[in-house]
Amino acid sequence: MSAVIEKEISANHPLADVAQKVYNGQRISRDDAIKLYQSDDLAAVGALGEYARRLKAEPGQENYVYYIHNMHLNPTNFCVETCRFCSYANPDERGKAYTWGVDRVLEEAGKGAALGIKEIHMVGGLNPACDLAYYEEVLQQIKSQFPHIHIKAFTAVEIEYLANLDGISYEEVLQRLIDCGLGSMPGGGAEIFDDAVRERMAVKKTPAPVYLDIHGIAHKLGIKTNATMLTGISETVENKVDHMLLLRGQQDISGGFQCFIPLKCYYDGTNIQNEVTEPTSADLLKDVAISRILLDNFPHIKAYWIQLGVQLAQLALSFGADDLDGTILEEKITHAAGAKTPLQLAEEKMEQLIASSGYKPVVRDTVYNIRQISPLEPAALNQSFAERLAALSHS
Numbered sequence: 001m002s003a004v005i006e007k008e009i010s011a012n013h014p015l016a017d018v019a020q021k022v023y024n025g026q027r028i029s030r031d032d033a034i035k036l037y038q039s040d041d042l043a044a045v046g047a048l049g050e051y052a053r054r055l056k057a058e059p060g061q062e063n064y065v066y067y068i069h070n071m072h073l074n075p076t077n078f079c080v081e082t083c084r085f086c087s088y089a090n091p092d093e094r095g096k097a098y099t100w101g102v103d104r105v106l107e108e109a110g111k112g113a114a115l116g117i118k119e120i121h122m123v124g125g126l127n128p129a130c131d132l133a134y135y136e137e138v139l140q141q142i143k144s145q146f147p148h149i150h151i152k153a154f155t156a157v158e159i160e161y162l163a164n165l166d167g168i169s170y171e172e173v174l175q176r177l178i179d180c181g182l183g184s185m186p187g188g189g190a191e192i193f194d195d196a197v198r199e200r201m202a203v204k205k206t207p208a209p210v211y212l213d214i215h216g217i218a219h220k221l222g223i224k225t226n227a228t229m230l231t232g233i234s235e236t237v238e239n240k241v242d243h244m245l246l247l248r249g250q251q252d253i254s255g256g257f258q259c260f261i262p263l264k265c266y267y268d269g270t271n272i273q274n275e276v277t278e279p280t281s282a283d284l285l286k287d288v289a290i291s292r293i294l295l296d297n298f299p300h301i302k303a304y305w306i307q308l309g310v311q312l313a314q315l316a317l318s319f320g321a322d323d324l325d326g327t328i329l330e331e332k333i334t335h336a337a338g339a340k341t342p343l344q345l346a347e348e349k350m351e352q353l354i355a356s357s358g359y360k361p362v363v364r365d366t367v368y369n370i371r372q373i374s375p376l377e378p379a380a381l382n383q384s385f386a387e388r389l390a391a392l393s394h395s
């Protein structure tokens, strides 16, 4: 059995009209995406996500799944912001707030370099002690000691904060960071763009137009960025679709997004659990499939294993994701909120996870140049999609 979800979508299926657009490579509408979310035929939605993924891949690379050797660096967890879904920042009342000096950041980067990492993913809280000058020094020092390591750093929220601290433009902040070695930006801080959700969950957080503007400026300055969506924070299906449509619109203009990453909220250390509906595994798989179909101008969709858990991330590969992120040393943010996934996955294990899901493991760099194609062959799956889903819900 192939890794593709075997699912015929017949002419009288409720999703037949949307399916026809996907098969023809046509852009789907807001109503189409909502219809996909409202469908109770999870296998059909997954099959369409997988189809869209294969359509986007380069010929001969349809079953490639990418990963990278990377590490996470979080120089500070002190934050002046008070997002209600965040367990990572604002722990000062618990005596756990920390701010690393440049030497400590370098020491941690050195541990990753010794293990052969190729990318540092660096984000942190909004901390007045960590201003633009501090980060310029951090970037310069890392690049001078480890010039081969790509630095992907700073969410749009951090860029906005750094600009406001120094009273300068987003463009000046980005250009100065690029001049010091910034290679690309992650996609965090998008959460859900809807104003009402933001009002409830993150009152002062960077609004959608600013988030999109900063990513557009980064694209204009020549660096790639990612984008995210955080679910489980009281959003509706319509909020999710509108969120992705704003990203699709920005990508039509500036073209520099390379990957979309659907995320789920974890609730340990927050007080929002009674106000939200926790996404089910089916909801998370739909986010993967529908983002693959709706975001037709995004090259890649990531199944972020740290958040989804290993088994669900594997299944998400059959729903349209083509990236598992990385081997990740020292992930702190999701684990501060209760994620129970392993803190790092060794390279060998990562390749086995991909191959045993029916795909070809491929090592990439941050901007998706292929670095190494694994000798492991994709396994022939001996479980049907329904059996894999059932196994997941019983694990």
Ligand code: SF4
Pocket: 079, 080, 081, 082, 083, 086, 087, 088, 089, 090, 124, 125, 126, 157
């Ligand atoms: S999500 Fe980011 S901006 Fe919000 S409190 Fe946490 S670290 Fe600060």
